[in-house]
Amino acid sequence: MILAQVQIHNRAGDDSCVADNGFCPNWIWDNFDRYVDPFWGHVYLTVVAVAIGFAISFALALVAYRRRWLIGPIVNVTAILYTVPSVAAFFLLLPVTGRGTTTALIALVAYTLLILFRNTLAGLDNVPDEAKDAGRGMGLTNRQLLWRVELPLAVPEIVAGLRVAATSTVGLATLAFFAGAGGLGEQIFADINFKSNVVTAGGLCVLLAVALDVGFLLIQRAVTPWSRA
Amino acid sequence: MSDFGDAIELIFQSRESNEGVRVGGSQFLDLAVDHMWLSLVATTIACATAIPLGLWLGHIGRGGFLAINASNVGRAVPSLALIAFFVAYLGVGFANVTLALVLLAVPPILTNAYVGVRQVDRDTVDAARGMGMTGAQVVRRVEMPLAVPLIFGGIRTSAVNVVATATLAPLAGVLSLGDPIINVSTYGDDGRLGAAILVAFLAVATELSLAAVQRAVTPKGLRRRRTRMKQFRYATALIAVLLAALALGACGDDDDDDGGGGGDTAGQIERNDANADTKITVGSKNFTEQKVLGEIYAQGLEAAGFDVDTEFNLGDEKVALKALEQGEIDGYPEYTGTALLSFFGVKANEIPKDPATAYEDAKTGFEEKGLVAYPPTPFTSSNEVGLTQEKADELEVETISDLEGKDQDLTLYGSPECRQRTDCLLGLEQVYGLDFKKFVPVAIELRHEVLTSGKADLSIVFTTDPQIQREGFVLLEDDQGMFPPYNSTFVVRKELADQAGDELEKVITLVQEGLTAEVMQELNARVDLDKKTPEEVATEYLQESGLL
Numbered sequence: 211m212i213l214a215q216v217q218i219h220n221r222a223g224d225d226s227c228v229a230d231n232g233f234c235p236n237w238i239w240d241n242f243d244r245y246v247d248p249f250w251g252h253v254y255l256t257v258v259a260v261a262i263g264f265a266i267s268f269a270l271a272l273v274a275y276r277r278r279w280l281i282g283p284i285v286n287v288t289a290i291l292y293t294v295p296s297v298a299a300f301f302l303l304l305p306v307t308g309r310g311t312t313t314a315l316i317a318l319v320a321y322t323l324l325i326l327f328r329n330t331l332a333g334l335d336n337v338p339d340e341a342k343d344a345g346r347g348m349g350l351t352n353r354q355l356l357w358r359v360e361l362p363l364a365v366p367e368i369v370a371g372l373r374v375a376a377t378s379t380v381g382l383a384t385l386a387f388f389a390g391a392g393g394l395g396e397q398i399f400a401d402i403n404f405k406s407n408v409v410t411a412g413g414l415c416v417l418l419a420v421a422l423d424v425g426f427l428l429i430q431r432a433v434t435p436w437s438r439a
Numbered sequence: 440m441s442d443f444g445d446a447i448e449l450i451f452q453s454r455e456s457n458e459g460v461r462v463g464g465s466q467f468l469d470l471a472v473d474h475m476w477l478s479l480v481a482t483t484i485a486c487a488t489a490i491p492l493g494l495w496l497g498h499i500g501r502g503g504f505l506a507i508n509a510s511n512v513g514r515a516v517p518s519l520a521l522i523a524f525f526v527a528y529l530g531v532g533f534a535n536v537t538l539a540l541v542l543l544a545v546p547p548i549l550t551n552a553y554v555g556v557r558q559v560d561r562d563t564v565d566a567a568r569g570m571g572m573t574g575a576q577v578v579r580r581v582e583m584p585l586a587v588p589l590i591f592g593g594i595r596t597s598a599v600n601v602v603a604t605a606t607l608a609p610l611a612g613v614l615s616l617g618d619p620i621i622n623v624s625t626y627g628d629d630g631r632l633g634a635a636i637l638v639a640f641l642a643v644a645t646e647l648s649l650a651a652v653q654r655a656v657t658p659k660g661l662r663r664r665r666t667r668m669k670q671f672r673y674a675t676a677l678i679a680v681l682l683a684a685l686a687l688g689a690c691g692d693d694d695d696d697d698g699g700g701g702g703d704t705a706g707q708i709e710r711n712d713a714n715a716d717t718k719i720t721v722g723s724k725n726f727t728e729q730k731v732l733g734e735i736y737a738q739g740l741e742a743a744g745f746d747v748d749t750e751f752n753l754g755d756e757k758v759a760l761k762a763l764e765q766g767e768i769d770g771y772p773e774y775t776g777t778a779l780l781s782f783f784g785v786k787a788n789e790i791p792k793d794p795a796t797a798y799e800d801a802k803t804g805f806e807e808k809g810l811v812a813y814p815p816t817p818f819t820s821s822n823e824v825g826l827t828q829e830k831a832d833e834l835e836v837e838t839i840s841d842l843e844g845k846d847q848d849l850t851l852y853g854s855p856e857c858r859q860r861t862d863c864l865l866g867l868e869q870v871y872g873l874d875f876k877k878f879v880p881v882a883i884e885l886r887h888e889v890l891t892s893g894k895a896d897l898s899i900v901f902t903t904d905p906q907i908q909r910e911g912f913v914l915l916e917d918d919q920g921m922f923p924p925y926n927s928t929f930v931v932r933k934e935l936a937d938q939a940g941d942e943l944e945k946v947i948t949l950v951q952e953g954l955t956a957e958v959m960q961e962l963n964a965r966v967d968l969d970k971k972t973p974e975e976v977a978t979e980y981l982q983e984s985g986l987l
Binding site for chain 2: 216
């Protein structure tokens with residue numbers, strides 16, 4: 211059976227913006243849809259990783275706040291997790307957890323722990339003694355004191371930690387495609403020489419980082435109305 | 440466990456890779472030295488610029504906004520995006536990668552140096568002034584020593600970050616320990632894991648040694664006790680984590696599952712509703728030609744009524760094979776030459792030169808793994824000796840044999856492993872008896888650029904590279920048949936082949952029939968040069984061929 215012929219274009223000396231790997235606004239406008247799914251994939255990786263990381267670190271910080279001897283070991287272990295480069299972490303996990311989102315999330319969560327643990331604990335430690343005394347004077351139990359006085363006053367530092375964790379995770383998630391988890395990094399990697407591609411995918415990463423940063427700041431303002439008094 | 444064991448063994452003991460290249464052992468040492476040199480240069484330059492600037496801004500008490508926000512902004516720019524930006528705008532090379540890494544390293548150092556100076560007690564500074572110190576003396580003898588712990592904190596953050604990011608340097612054509620991670624096909628799975636272990640080790644070692652230096656340079660009065668104890672615990676924890684990781688490595692997993700059905704069609708692609716019961720996940724490796732091929736098969740099968748899913752970007756052939764064997768995918772396109780080299784342990788110089796024999800050998804190999812390899816594509820995508828039209832006219836050459844007698848004046852560029860490969864420089868020397876003036880190893884991304892810029896007389900390129908047509912390069916005919924055939928064959932799991940019956944083979948044969956080297960080059964060009972997606976290009980191909 212004979213097939214119809216595929217049209218072969220002559221590209222000799224083609225110096226159009228796209229063929230030259232240039233920065234082409236028209237191309238970006240026409241092809242923006244190919245960045246939409248990777249963008250949401252990136253959002254998913256970042257948000258889930260920070261959420262899980264925060265849940266773990268928050269629990270660890272509450273435990274370590276009362277049992278001070280735990281601080282050293284927790285900081286040491288999370289500091290090592292934080293030091294291991296993410297690309298290496300993805301590949302170290304591959305033989306254990308296989309390719310996919312799970313592997314990427316494990317590594318990304320591991321990175322957030324040190325920052326979130328340290329900040330949560332610092333926030334609790336920096337609550338003024340006067341505030342605690344006042345709470346006790348009002349007859350609060352230890353548990354009530356924690357949830358009604360200490361944690362609310364620690365919010366600014368906890369949120370500062372979340373902001374750092376979220377922006378770093380956006381950056382690290384660009385490497386998650388090495389673990390087969392997609393994200394904007396996959397787009398960057400797909401054509402690293404094409405300026406339009408690099409600027410669009412990289413720009414979306416920066417926008418996401420900034421959006422999360424500002425978002426957390428707004429949340430902080432909303433939940434600490436007294437700080438604006 | 441064996442995964443980690445093999446990888447660690449490879450770090451200490453080199454062995455011959457499937458492609459006939461020696462990997463591991465001292466090669467890792469060389470890469471580690473390159474890696475650390477790159478990191479050292481970048482961190483040093485960053486320190487030399489950021490520390491004085493931070494100290495000065497802190498001393499005069501201005502520019503706090505800039506200094507403090509530098510690290511916030513720096514954190515928002517992903518390192519991959521930064522490297523990609525440099526590659527796209529400035530091109531590849533050591534200087535560009537270094538500059539990207541410097542930019543990455545400056546913000547934390549700058550911020551910490553500034554904050555370090557600002558947090559020095561103003562009374563202390565006033566006391567120093569009262570003793571008659573000049574501005575410079577205040578900085579050197581009071582502010583800087585007191586800021587040392589914070590400055591070093593910044594340097595540590597940056598240095599560890601730089602060591603981590605230097606892993607991406609091969610993307611910009613600079614060798615580092617990232618090479619085995621990014622170019623897996625040469626080094627294999629063990630090489631990649633070995634490199635990952637080394638990178639992790641270097642980062643932790645950088646952190647620990649800088650922490651030690653920080654302690655040594657911190658003024659005695661500022662040192663805290665317990666530091667030694669902390670170091671000890673740090674090291675203990677490190678060993679514990681490594682042991683835990685190794686212990687976890689002992690686990691593995693496997694699973695398979697499938698649907699059922701079959702049917703038949705004839706002629707162009709015709710929908711057969713009976714196919715809907717058969718679910719096929721089509722995979723591909725992570726470069727243009729593979730993605731286009733994967734899309735062509737996937738869309739063809741879908742048109743025939745199969746229930747098709749895709750899983751592209753599988754990485755190298757080892758990852759793809761593993762995914763296939765574990766049932767993560769049901770089929771993917773593989774090159775006969777690659778399969779023989781990489782899966783079936785055939786040495787590069789022993790691969791049959793005849794495409795049909797190479798396919799039969801690969802097919803037999805796959806059969807033993809419970810896989811079925813369908814007949815291959817018309818095109819082969821192998822190494823080629825490329826040169827510009829002008830050069831070809833000047834030398835009056837058409838075949839590789841024509842180079843004889845002119846070779847002593849010619850410079851050949853090729854990938855670093857080309858030197859050792861029988862389907863590259865070694866073959867040109869042994870089969871054709873050529874002896875070039877110079878062989879220059881170069882990053883694979885630069886294989887066309889070295890020709891257009893005139894650096895290379897000859898460069899090793901691939902048959903289906905779209906740039907060949909665009910730049911008007913000439914490919915010399917391999918008249919002695921030295922380059923092994925790299926036809927693509929669609930490989931599926933046996934269960935699927937049995938279940939789908941003739942139907943599957945019919946569709947596959949039909950869609951790949953038109954894939955000559957010229958057509959494949961055109962399709963690659965539509966992706967790489969016209970920047971269409973592999974999905975669009977596959978649809979165009981099927982439509983233009985009258986299959987859809």
